[in-house]
Amino acid sequence: MNNPIRKELAESARTFVIKIGTNVLSDEKQALDPSRIAALAEQVNEIRARGKRCVLVSSGSIGAGMRLLGLKERPKDLPHLQAAAATGQAHLIGLYDQAFQKHGYRAAQLLLTANDFRNRSRYLNVRNTLHTLFEYGCVPIINENDTVSVNEIATPFPTAMRSDIELPHSVRQTPTHAGTKFSDNDQLAAMVTNLLDAPLLIILSVIEGLFDGDPRDQNSKLISNVEDWDDNLFNCVGSSRSSGGTGGMHSKLTAIKKAVSVGENVILANGEDNHVLMKILNGENVGTAFLGRGKFMPAWKRWIGFTINPRGSFVVDDGARRAIVEAGKSLLPIGVREIRGVFDVGEVVSIKTADGAEFARGLSNYNSDHAHQLIGQRSEEIRTKTGTLPFLEVIHRDNLVMLD
Incomplete structure (x- = not known):
C-alpha cells in the first residue's frame, strides 16, 4: 500500500544511496550469494530507468575473503583481516560488475578511508569522481579501504571528518588529523550521503526496520515513521553486532541520527526481500522511515556542525x-x-x-x-x-x- 510520505521521499530524491550489510549479501553458510546481488542489480536498473542515480555502499569483502581463503572464523588480528578484505573485495566487485553488465552498464569501485573525508582536496576528488561516474552511467560501489586502514578493523572510529567546497571569508582548512578508520559502513554510508545532492539514504539490514522493543518479542511493533528524532530511540535496541559484519542497530541509529540532523531522509528496511528497493521506489510502507529535521543544510555547514571533530x-x-x-x-x-x-x-x-x-x-x-x-x-x-x-x-x- 502506497504511503504519501514514502512517495514524497522517493520522488524528491535525486540519488539513492543504498547501504548493503554483509548479512544481506550472504547465504546460510555466510558465503556471498550471487542471486541476492543479481536481485539488487535488477532493482537498481529499474531505479535508474526512472531517472534516479544510485550509489551502493557495500559490505561483504571480509566475509567473501574468509570463504575464498578457507577461514573458518573471522580473523582477530589486523594483517589477516586486511588479507581477507583484499581477497574478498576483488570477488565482491566482480559479482557486482557481472550483474550490472546484464543491464548494459558497469560497476565502479571506490575504496575510501576516513582521511578521504577530512582532507578537502581528497574529498573534492571523491565527489568529482562520483559525478563523473554518473556521467558515464556507471554504478559506484563504495567500501572502506580495509587494506590500508591503520586502526583495527573492528575498532570504532568516533566521528569521521570531511572537507567540502570553498569556505566563505577565505577561512582556510588545515591538514588532517590522526585516525583513518570508520566504525563500520553505516557511518561511511551517512558520510557518502552528505557528498550528494537531494539524497535518500537506504540502509538494508536483515530485520524489517526499527521496533519499539526487541524484534524477537512478538509484542514489539514496527515503527513506521520517525518524524522527529529522539535519543530515546536508542533504548529500543541492544548493543550486539550483526553476525557477519561490524555494525548493529545502535550503529545504524547513530548513522541515521547524523543524517536526519542535517535534513536528510533515511529508510531502514529488510534487504532479504528481493523487491525491497522497488517497494521503496513506489512509495510503499516498508521498513522505518526517518524524516530529516528542518531544512536541508548546505554541504559545508554539514561538515562544520555534524561531521568533523x-x-x-x-x-x-x-x-x-x-x-x-x-x-x-x-x-x-x-x-x-x-x-x-x-x-x-x-x-x-x-x-x-x-x-x-x-x-x-x-x-x-x-x-x-x-x-x-x-x-x-x-x-x-x-x-x-x-x-x-x-x-x-x-x-x-x-x-x-x-x-x-
Missing part, C-alpha cells in the same frame, strides 16, 4: 550566547571567557556555555594562541594595543552552525 572550544558568556542563538550574530572576542584546546586558523571549534553545554560550532578566524590575546576585549581595545585586527569576529556567523 572540534579541535578546541570557546567558552562564552550569556550575552554572547544570546547574541548567537537569539539574534543570529557572530561570535566577537568580547564574549569569549575561556579558550580550551590547541587549534589553527580555519579549524572547527565548539562554542560552549560556562557549564560546558555545547550549543554551536564554527570555523575560527584565529589560531588558539592569537585568540588568547583577544578574548574579553572590545574591538577598539584590540586595535589600540596591536594596531591591527584582521577579523572583527572570532567566528563569523556565515561559518557558524547551531546544534539545536
